[in-house]
Amino acid sequence: MSKENFVRDKPHVNIGLLITLFSIVSAVALGITIYKDVLTTLDSDGDSISDDIEARDEIPLFLDFSDEVLTISTFNSGTSTTSGGHEVGHHLGLSHGFGSHLELLSALYNDISSGIPTLEFCIKYDSLIEFIDADGNGYFSPVLDIIIGQTALTNLSLTEVKFGIDGQPAYYVGYSTNNAVFQVDYYRSKEHVLLSRGVGLLAPNELKSIITFNDYVPLTSGVQIALNLSLTSNQNIIFSNSSLVARASAGDFNMNYEWFDWNLGDKSNSKLNITIPSTSIPSKKEALYINFGEVVNDSFAPKLSWILPSLQEFSFLDLPWGYISMGTIALLAVVSTLRVVRKKPGRLKYSSPSKSKDAEETLKKAEKRIPETIKHRDR
16 A cells, blocks of 8 residues: 655745745834935035935035136036036136126036036126116116116225134125115025025025125116126026026026025115016026115125036945835735635545556466465465
């Protein structure tokens, strides 16, 4: 009698091992998720920007001054979607000189080593215009309003360069006329900082400026003052209809010149009227006219910001650990409820071995050789 052979026809599943693995993965994912949540809430310097974001956005700054040009540069190494692994970067130059205008030149580079900027944006402080508002709309119109006098801003000079504003890693650069009636202050930082002096929160991809009038005396009483800014770029400049911003872009490279329509000098937040081009046809050279009204003491705070292509720097923490933890917990719940159907043990079936013809003949021959006495006895 032979025993029936057991045949395994279902895959082997070690439920205990699966539960252990999913438990480990879910525990790690939950731990990293909690860790990332804690990082997003830490703000050691109290500037409303988490320490995690500040560490990612921090950039090195390099300051150079030569030939009456102050340059603040930054370089970012890494692979971006457009740079092809080159070193992208940003140059910010402030140039001035005797008999020349103060100019702010911002340039973005797809490849620093080439020396050819992908996007340029220049702001020139052109002149102060005293005018009579002929149509009474509060805006300066070069065509309709009566110009009483125009003073070219060619006498601005560098007054101060300072690092460590309000105890923060920020640069301050100041320019002023000889009599300090008109001055322009710039603020730049290598990380997110919160400054006083009307600057507020300053990001590493921003240059904030404060334009100030101090006891300005016009040539003629009763006239209004407008500041003329000239904007130029190697790309078309587009003015937004919904916000106070002039924008230029080249692919993933962007420049934005933004401003608020109120003054800061007398703390009354009175409205400033700013004349922008009325035509919808893009141009690479435009003009802004900021009407300060019958100003004596006043301040205006525009800012220049830029966007470089994001660098593809992979971090282990960038994985979607929240989704991973939820997925592993769901799988753990499913696996723990699985029931593997197995064959129930029962009686083993026995059967006589099958006899072949050769075996039967052999048995018959063997029986013939058995003596009769033994056969009789066995019976």
